[in-house]
Amino acid sequence: MEDTANEVPLVEMRGICKSFPGVRASDEVDLRLERGEVLALLGENGAGKSTLMNILSGLYRQDSGDVFIRGEKVDIRSPRDAADLGIGMVHQNFMLIDTMTVAENVVLGMPSLPFVPDMAVVKRSILELGERYNMTVDPDAYIWQLSVGEQQRVEILKQLYRNAEILVLDEPTAVLTPQESHELNDVVKRMQAEGKSAVFITHKMDEVMAFADRVMVLRKGRVVAEKTTRDTDPKDLARVMVGREVLFHIEKGPFEPGAVVLELKDVCADDERGLPALRELSLSLRAGEILGIAGVAGNGQRELSEVITGLRPVKSGGISINCVDSTNKTPLQIIRSGVSHIPSDRMAVGAVGDMSVANNLAMKDYRAAPISKGIMLLPRRILEFARKMISAFNIATPSPETRVKFLSGGNIQKTILAREIESCGSLLIAVYPSRGLDIGATESVRNELVAQRDAGKAVLLVSEDIDEILSVADTVAVMYDGRAVGVMPTAGADPEEIGLLMAGIDPSEKETRL
Amino acid sequence: MGLITSLIAITLRAGTSLVYATIGETYAERAGILNLGLEGIMLMGAVSSFATAYYTGSLGLAIVVALGVGGLMALIHAFLSITMKANQVVSGLSITLFGTGFASFLGQRLGPESNGRYLIGLTGPRFAPIDVGALGKVPILGAILGQDLFTYGIYLLIPLAWFYLYRTKNGLWLRAIGENPRTADAMGVAVDRAKYGYTVFGGMLTALGGAHLALAYTPGWSENITGGRGWIVIALVIFSMWNPGRAITGALIFGGINAVQFRLQASGTNVPAAFLNMLPYLATIVVLVAITWWEALSKRVGSPASLGQPYVREDK
Numbered sequence: 067m068e069d070t071a072n073e074v075p076l077v078e079m080r081g082i083c084k085s086f087p088g089v090r091a092s093d094e095v096d097l098r099l100e101r102g103e104v105l106a107l108l109g110e111n112g113a114g115k116s117t118l119m120n121i122l123s124g125l126y127r128q129d130s131g132d133v134f135i136r137g138e139k140v141d142i143r144s145p146r147d148a149a150d151l152g153i154g155m156v157h158q159n160f161m162l163i164d165t166m167t168v169a170e171n172v173v174l175g176m177p178s179l180p181f182v183p184d185m186a187v188v189k190r191s192i193l194e195l196g197e198r199y200n201m202t203v204d205p206d207a208y209i210w211q212l213s214v215g216e217q218q219r220v221e222i223l224k225q226l227y228r229n230a231e232i233l234v235l236d237e238p239t240a241v242l243t244p245q246e247s248h249e250l251n252d253v254v255k256r257m258q259a260e261g262k263s264a265v266f267i268t269h270k271m272d273e274v275m276a277f278a279d280r281v282m283v284l285r286k287g288r289v290v291a292e293k294t295t296r297d298t299d300p301k302d303l304a305r306v307m308v309g310r311e312v313l314f315h316i317e318k319g320p321f322e323p324g325a326v327v328l329e330l331k332d333v334c335a336d337d338e339r340g341l342p343a344l345r346e347l348s349l350s351l352r353a354g355e356i357l358g359i360a361g362v363a364g365n366g367q368r369e370l371s372e373v374i375t376g377l378r379p380v381k382s383g384g385i386s387i388n389c390v391d392s393t394n395k396t397p398l399q400i401i402r403s404g405v406s407h408i409p410s411d412r413m414a415v416g417a418v419g420d421m422s423v424a425n426n427l428a429m430k431d432y433r434a435a436p437i438s439k440g441i442m443l444l445p446r447r448i449l450e451f452a453r454k455m456i457s458a459f460n461i462a463t464p465s466p467e468t469r470v471k472f473l474s475g476g477n478i479q480k481t482i483l484a485r486e487i488e489s490c491g492s493l494l495i496a497v498y499p500s501r502g503l504d505i506g507a508t509e510s511v512r513n514e515l516v517a518q519r520d521a522g523k524a525v526l527l528v529s530e531d532i533d534e535i536l537s538v539a540d541t542v543a544v545m546y547d548g549r550a551v552g553v554m555p556t557a558g559a560d561p562e563e564i565g566l567l568m569a570g571i572d573p574s575e576k577e578t579r580l
Numbered sequence: 581m582g583l584i585t586s587l588i589a590i591t592l593r594a595g596t597s598l599v600y601a602t603i604g605e606t607y608a609e610r611a612g613i614l615n616l617g618l619e620g621i622m623l624m625g626a627v628s629s630f631a632t633a634y635y636t637g638s639l640g641l642a643i644v645v646a647l648g649v650g651g652l653m654a655l656i657h658a659f660l661s662i663t664m665k666a667n668q669v670v671s672g673l674s675i676t677l678f679g680t681g682f683a684s685f686l687g688q689r690l691g692p693e694s695n696g697r698y699l700i701g702l703t704g705p706r707f708a709p710i711d712v713g714a715l716g717k718v719p720i721l722g723a724i725l726g727q728d729l730f731t732y733g734i735y736l737l738i739p740l741a742w743f744y745l746y747r748t749k750n751g752l753w754l755r756a757i758g759e760n761p762r763t764a765d766a767m768g769v770a771v772d773r774a775k776y777g778y779t780v781f782g783g784m785l786t787a788l789g790g791a792h793l794a795l796a797y798t799p800g801w802s803e804n805i806t807g808g809r810g811w812i813v814i815a816l817v818i819f820s821m822w823n824p825g826r827a828i829t830g831a832l833i834f835g836g837i838n839a840v841q842f843r844l845q846a847s848g849t850n851v852p853a854a855f856l857n858m859l860p861y862l863a864t865i866v867v868l869v870a871i872t873w874w875e876a877l878s879k880r881v882g883s884p885a886s887l888g889q890p891y892v893r894e895d896k
């Protein structure tokens with residue numbers, strides 16, 4: 067090696083190339099990570115961030131290029147090889163087994179585990195670790211019972227448990243609330259203080275500034291910039307990342323609400339575990355209004371969208387849509403009453419990955435002409451319809467016949483959005499619609515929601531991003547522990563007050579105590 | 581021997597081969613591999629073990645040969661499903677078609693000149709029920725103890741298979757593979773190697789079930805000696821909810837109805853024999869469907885999520 071001994075980087079990737087059918091995901095990428103450093107990998111969806119890190123963690127194999135760890139050339143053929151080198155990755159799509167417990171997931175695949183593991187010991191260390199890093203999870207809970215935020219914690223605990231020296235976090239904050247992001251930042255800082263290093267993948271500029279020492283910007287598989295965070299700012303980064311100036315502003319017509327479209331009265335419902343998720347929740351939403359639901363994930367937001375769309379039974383109370391009772395109706399009946407739904411779990415609920423873009427677009431309209439005739443679907447009409455939607459919504463796809471799972475996250479989201487908006491009668495329910503999207507896609511999704519409102523539809527927007535709610539919604543309701551604890555117009559709302567409500571603190575009480 | 585005790589004895593004997601194959605297939609399916617070749621593997625296990633026992637007089641060697649034949653046939657299925665990513669249903673059915681035909685062919689060619697090269701009708705060494713002396717007279721216990729070594733084997737195999745799957749590290753790995761091979765892979769489990777291993781292991785146990793038929797249950801070789809047990813096993817795996825601890829229940833239902841049916845035939849009823857022969861299959865299917873349906877409704881259990889699907893690491 068030409069470097070002197072104490073300047074050998076912890077990780078060095080040289081000239082990495084990786085192609086998938088039709089795309090060059092990594093194109094001669096060089097990457098360096100020093101000991102004790104946090105490196106941000108910034109780029110839009112599809113820029114090749116995950117691919118590069120999947121190569122480092124042994125899940126993908128590079129077509130060409132070399133990887134050096136602590137100065138030595140290594141051949142990483144599997145995730146096991148990577149783990150042996152101290153590399154641990156928290157993947158963008160959770161690598162968790164739903165039907166197993168937290169403890170089982172944490173120890174999965176660890177070679178050092180005894181043949182007959184003592185799960186009591188494992189659980190105790192998980193609790194200890196959770197306390198040390200301030201991210202507790204019940205080790206006996208099943209993954210399917212946890213909220214996305216909690217699942218993310220399990221993912222990070224898994225790597226802490228393995229004592230990974232080099233931690234790769236692939237868009238970890240995409241599913242976290244602002245508070246949880248802060249907690250994560252603390253965890254990363256603590257690991258850094260312990261001499262560990264991290265690669266932090268994101269497409270959010272402010273996170274680069276908060277988490278990282280250095281940033282590497284990727285665009286279309288190539289490195290387009292490399293800077294220390296001290297020498298840059300979010301605006302500069304956004305320009306390099308997108309390749310043009312970005313506007314952070316949304317145009318909105320005047321707020322002129324019409325008749326009440328959605329009304330919930332004292333709705334109660336349970337979660338999967340049979341525990342109360344909604345407690346006497348009452349809300350109302352008018353035509354031409356966007357109601358933003360703020361709150362920390364796991365306070366009943368998912369259940370709220372599910373009771374409205376008929377996916378979860380209501381135990382007591384009532385829901386009416388356009389003054390017609392829709393309590394405990396089937397999803398089909400609710401779709402027919404003019405409700406559209408953009409779910410949070412896009413791949414599982416919102417789209418069929420193995421079906422074409424065209425079929426996914428037509429999925430809700432297949433029952434009626436012109437797409438079908440009797441029980442026959444008309445494939446040519448479906449394609450025609452799809453082409454129209456693809457151009458109207460700017461969906462980047464090689465063809466209408468491409469399978470949806472091959473699109474980037476932003477374009478999958480746009481596909482669902484296009485379908486739901488096209489079929490929307492009077493009420494659109496959007497759950498975390500911009501989660502995981504890059505700036506460009508986020509911008510177009512938000513604009514589309516506002517356009518629907520301006521066209522006189524009622525929009526329920528569930529979001530964990532307070533800024534998104536304040537800029538897009540007309541009214542905000544904060545959910546805490548299954549209740550709506552504060553409902554107020556967004557004009558003039560104080561973000562700090564909303565933050566306190568989200569944490570379950572009544573702001574008026576706090577003032578009296580001060 | 582009392583009626584109950586003798587029914588239990590026959591039930592256990594009739595269920596033994598099913599337990600071996602059910603546990604074998606449970607393990608393969610837990611690794612995500614559906615093997616519809618069971619019927620063919622059982623038949624090949626039966627014919628190869630009987631021929632070996634007949635010519636060498638060694639029951640130990642007969643078992644080794646059955647294990648080898650079963651393992652080899654499952655290895656073909658593993659290669660087609662795991663490495664070649666073939667359709668597992670097609671591959672499994674081919675194994676059964678091949679196994680059925682080839683076992684029948686061997687049964688007509690491997691025999692001695694004196695028997696016209698047929699294996700049918702010959703008697704060879706067999707596993708006899710163990711004589712436990714006075715204990716054999718004790719009701720119920722006598723039925724459990726007065727069995728051949730194969731049946732003793734399931735007394736050990738069932739708890740061991742359960743313990744391995746639910747209490748050991750490798751069992752956890754195995755359950756993870758069937759549920760979500762991508763996650764297991766990303767967490768450092770050698771997915772393909774395990775899939776190969778458990779598929780081959782399943783084939784070996786299945787062949788052992790076949791060997792039990794030819795060496796102990798109905799000693800000798802006859803065409804279609806399995807009587808479709810390989811197919812019953814596919815249903816039993818579902819019924820047991822992929823839990824080896826429950827393999828015994830399903831096997832006992834089938835074995836028990838068989839026992840009752842034997843009794844009826846022996847007592848000379850005027851119900852047609854063909855109907856009685858059909859009874860165990862019919863009743864097993866009805867009971868399985870009813871119970872499985874009821875359980876699937878009441879519990880959150882289902883097949884391993886990746887069952888039958890090939891896993892490709894770099895697929896999206």
Ligand SMILES: Nc1ncnc2c1ncn2[C@@H]1O[C@H](COP(=O)(O)OP(=O)(O)O)[C@@H](O)[C@H]1O
Pocket residue numbers: 086087089090091109110111112113114115116117118472473474894895896
């Ligand atoms: N396993 C795969 N098969 C086919 N194409 C893939 C696969 N993984 C990634 N790609 C493609 O490679 C490109 C880069 O993807 P990715 O690395 O996931 O981007 P990012 O993480 O920056 O959003 C995209 O065009 C994506 O569709």
Ligand SMILES: [Mg+2]
Pocket residue numbers: 112115116117158236
């Ligand atoms: Mg990515």
